[in-house]
Amino acid sequence: xxxxxxKNRNFxxxxxxxxxxxxxxxxxxxxxxxxxxxxxxxxxxTALVSMSAYLPAVLFGLTAGVVVDRxxxxxxxxxxxxxxxxxxxVIPIALIYGFISPLLIGxxxxxxxxxxxxxxxxxxxxxxxxxxxxxxxxxxxxISVSGQMSHLLGPLFAGIGISLFGLTHxxxxxxxxxxxxxxxxxxxxxxxxxxxxxxxxPKWQGIVEGLKYVNAHKGLRLLLLLTFVNNIFIMGPxxxxxxxxxxxxxxxxxxxxxxxxxxxxxxxxxxxxxxxKLVKNINPIxxxxxxIVMDGITYTFLYFTDTSFVAIFVLLIHxxxxxxxxxxxxxxxxxxxxxxxxxxIFSMIYMAVMGTTAISVGLTGFILEFMGADLLFLLIxxxxxxxxxxxxxxxxxxxxxxx
Numbered sequence: 001x002x003x004x005x006x007k008n009r010n011f012x013x014x015x016x017x018x019x020x021x022x023x024x025x026x027x028x029x030x031x032x033x034x035x036x037x038x039x040x041x042x043x044x045x046t047a048l049v050s051m052s053a054y055l056p057a058v059l060f061g062l063t064a065g066v067v068v069d070r071x072x073x074x075x076x077x078x079x080x081x082x083x084x085x086x087x088x089x090v091i092p093i094a095l096i097y098g099f100i101s102p103l104l105i106g107x108x109x110x111x112x113x114x115x116x117x118x119x120x121x122x123x124x125x126x127x128x129x130x131x132x133x134x135x136x137x138x139x140x141x142x143i144s145v146s147g148q149m150s151h152l153l154g155p156l157f158a159g160i161g162i163s164l165f166g167l168t169h170x171x172x173x174x175x176x177x178x179x180x181x182x183x184x185x186x187x188x189x190x191x192x193x194x195x196x197x198x199x200x201x202p203k204w205q206g207i208v209e210g211l212k213y214v215n216a217h218k219g220l221r222l223l224l225l226l227t228f229v230n231n232i233f234i235m236g237p238x239x240x241x242x243x244x245x246x247x248x249x250x251x252x253x254x255x256x257x258x259x260x261x262x263x264x265x266x267x268x269x270x271x272x273x274x275x276x277k278l279v280k281n282i283n284p285i286x287x288x289x290x291x292i293v294m295d296g297i298t299y300t301f302l303y304f305t306d307t308s309f310v311a312i313f314v315l316l317i318h319x320x321x322x323x324x325x326x327x328x329x330x331x332x333x334x335x336x337x338x339x340x341x342x343x344x345i346f347s348m349i350y351m352a353v354m355g356t357t358a359i360s361v362g363l364t365g366f367i368l369e370f371m372g373a374d375l376l377f378l379l380i381x382x383x384x385x386x387x388x389x390x391x392x393x394x395x396x397x398x399x400x401x402x403x
Contacts, residue, residue, distance in 0.1 A: 005339050006197055006320075008130065008131060008135075009130055009189075009247055010054065010130045010188045010189055010190070010265060011127075011139060011142075012272045013158070013184045013185065013186070013187045013188045014123070014126075014127075014130065014143075014145075014185065014188060015143065015146050016144055016184050017180065017181040017183075017184030017185050018123070018143060018146045018150070019145060019146040019147075019150055019182070020148075020150075020177050020179050020180040020184070021081065021151055021178055021180065021181035022146065022147050022150030023149075023150040023153045023157065024150075024173060024175070024176070024177025024178060025150065025168050025175035025177075026112075026150050026265075027155070027168075027171075027173055027174050027177075028088065028112075028171065028174045028259070029239070030257065030258065030261055031167060031170045031171065031238065032049070032050060032053075032056070032105070032109065032258070033046050033050055033243050034167070034243065034254055035167060036049050036102065036105065037104060037243065037247075038049070038167070039100070039105075040102055043240070043365050043368050043369060044365045044366060044369060045102060045364065046240065046367020047236075047240045047361050047362055047364060047366070047368075048106070048362065048365065049102055049105055049106045049109060049358075050109070050239055050240060050361050050365075051358045051361040051362045051365075052106045052107075052109045052110040052113070052358075053112070053113045053354075053357075053358075054113065054354040054355065054357040054358030054361065054376055055110060055134050055318075055355075055358050056110060056113040056114040056116075056117045056354070057111070057113065057117045057335045057350050057351045057353070057354030057355055057358075058163075058351055058354065058355035058358065060072055060117050061347045061348065061350055061351030061354075061355075062191045062210065062211075062347060062348070062351070063093070063207070063287075064117045064118045064122075064350075065121060065122060065207075065208070065210055065343045065344030065345070065347030065348065066206035066207055066343070066344060066348070067118060067343070068118065068121045068122045068125055068342075068343030068344070068346070069125070069206065069238055069340055069341065069342070069343035070206070070339065070345055072190070073122040073123075073125055073126040073129075073190070074122075074126065074190050074401070075186060076118050076119070076122040076186055077119050077122050077123060077126075077185050078099075078182055078185050078186060079115075079118075079176045080115040080116065080118050080119035080122075081119070081181050081182045081185070082178075082182060083111075083115045084112055084119075084178050085178035085179055085182070086116050086176040086299055087108050087111050087112050087115075088108070088112065088139060088171055088174045088178065089171075089172070089175045090108055090109060091105070091168075091171040091174075092168045092169055092171045093171045093194035093290030093337055095168040095171075096156065096168060096169075110335065113354070117347070117350060117354070120294060120346070120348055120350055121342075121343050121346035121347040122343065123143075124330055124333075124334070124342070124346045125339075125342040125346055126190065127139055127140070127143070127334065128339065128342070129190060130188070130190070130191075130333050131192055133335075136276075136331055136333050136334050136335065136363060137269065137280075137284075137327075137349050138276060139281045140327045140330045140334070141272045141273065141275055141276035141279075141323075141327055142325045144268070144271075144272040144275070144326065144327045145269055145272040145273070147268075149265070150265075150268060153215060157170075157173065157351075158328065160193045162237075163252045164394060170387075176339045185395030192356055206344070207344075209341075210344030210345070210347075210348070212340060213338075213341050213344070213345075214345065214348065215294070218321075218395035219336070219337075219395050219396050219399035220224050220333075220337070220345065220394040221390070221395075221397075222271055222335070222390060222393050222395050223332065223333075223349075223396060223399075224348060224349065224352050226387065226390045226391050226396070227293075227329065227349060227352040227356075228355075228356050229326075229351045229356075229387045229390060230295075230384060231352065231353055231356035231360060232356045232359060232360050232363075232385040233296070233360070233380050233381075233383045233384035233387065234296070234299075234358070234360070234380070234384050234397060235353075235356065235357035235360040235361065236359075236361045236362070236363055236364030236380075237299065237373075237377055237380050238362075238366075239357070239361050239364075239366045239377060240361055240365050240368065241368065241373050241376055241377060242257065242260060242261075242373075243257055244368050244373045244380070245302065245311075245373035245377070246260065248372070248373060249305075249306065249372065249373055249374050250306070250311060251308070252307055252308055256308050259308065259312055260308075260311055260312060263312040263313070263315045263316040263319065264318060264319035264322075265319060266315065266316055266319060266324075267315065267316040267317060267318060267319020267320040268319040268320070268322050268323050269319075270319070270320050271291075271320040271321060271322060271323035271324055272323040272327060273318060273325055274323075274324065275287060275323050275327045275328065279328075279331065284328040284331045284332050284335075285328070285332065285391070285396060285399065287324050288324065288328035288329060288332070288391065289388050289391040289392075290321075290324060291321045291322070291323075291324025291325040291328065291389050292321075292325055292387060292388045292391065293321060293322065293382070293386070294320070294321030295321040295324075295325060295384060295385075295386050296380075296381045296382065296383070296385030296386070296387070297381060297385050298314060298317050298318035298321060299318065299378075299379065299380055299381030300378050300381035301307075301314045301317075301318075301381075302314055302373075302374060302377040302378075302381075303374045303375065303377055303381075305374070306374075317403060321378040329349065331343055333346060333349065333401060335401050340341065346379075365377070
């Protein structure tokens with residue numbers, strides 16, 4: 001990463017806060033389906049509860065975008081973390097005192113995601129105020145590295161932690177991680193952003209304005225469509241398909257699932273650095289499209305995999321393609337969208353990602369009742385790679401992205 005990014009005090013606080021809280025999130029996301037499978041033994045019910053994590057983005061995403069564009073983005077992040085630490089704490093308490101249930105887990109998961117719906121658009125909209133335009137690709141790569149290091153540390157911690165203090169306190173660790181995030185975000189000094197009160201329309205009008213802005217820009221519409229369709233294929237198998245693949249195809253335990261998650265996170269860290277190098281000479285849109293093809297094709301390799309060692313290698317390669325999609329997309333939006341609309345556009349992207357994830361998780365859980373996880377990855381991988389066709393439209397390539 002560039003020297004100026006490393007020396008940027010405000011960005012450093014955001015980076016470390018992101019690293020710690022995301023490590024907790026990674027623990028939560030790997031522990032949640034395993035907990036549900038332990039409690040219920042039902043793949044479809046596990047998928048249903050997991051799906052609840054993605055519905056708030058659909059329900060509240062547009063409103064969140066208006067809030068992010070209207071209010072202090074730093075404090076939106078802090079308040080979101082405060083509520084999330086309170087919610088996560090309920091799970092270990094419920095496990096200890098014996099009142100845990102699928103319904104309670106579903107409600108907590110839904111509520112956690114509700115506050116995440118405000119947190120992440122606020123984060124991505126705040127970054128351009130902490131770094132220069134020239135530093136944006138490096139900053140986004142650094143945030144991606146932070147997130148993927150978290151996904152690397154999270155499964156490692158989960159694999160070790162479950163043997164030391166059990167599944168219950170993996171959720172306690174997630175709650176503690178949010179406390180560290182709150183502390184570090186509070187230390188960020190945000191440059192003044194003065195917006196006259198007269199520029200704040202009613203919330204419903206702010207939503208309409210955001211939708212009109214997207215409608216007026218064909219490239220943004222295509223970016224949203226590409227995100228929507230691609231995530232239908234990709235996300236469900238990643239969240240529900242992988243634990244089932246470990247249990248039924250590899251006939252392995254939680255430790256192997258943690259190793260697969262670590263391998264994918266390692267690949268994503270590599271991919272973040274690859275993006276940073278590529279974006280100096282290649283348009284982020286081209287990197288995005290290549291990442292989509294790579295992401296899908298590597299999924300298909302799992303069909304031919306029946307050992308943990310090969311699966312780890314496949315997911316390492318698969319992980320490299322993920323930041324080529326996500327970091328490219330973030331950089332494109334930060335470069336082409338006016339600041340006063342960034343919160344709304346990032347919220348729409350978050351809606352597309354999380355909403356389709358909910359659909360994909362639900363469909364995956366249902367399909368896995370009738371189809372093996374290995375065959376699922378073969379078919380889904382081919383379909384995901386083919387979604388790149390949407391990106392061939394001239395409208396997407398005409399976006400004026402600053403490198």
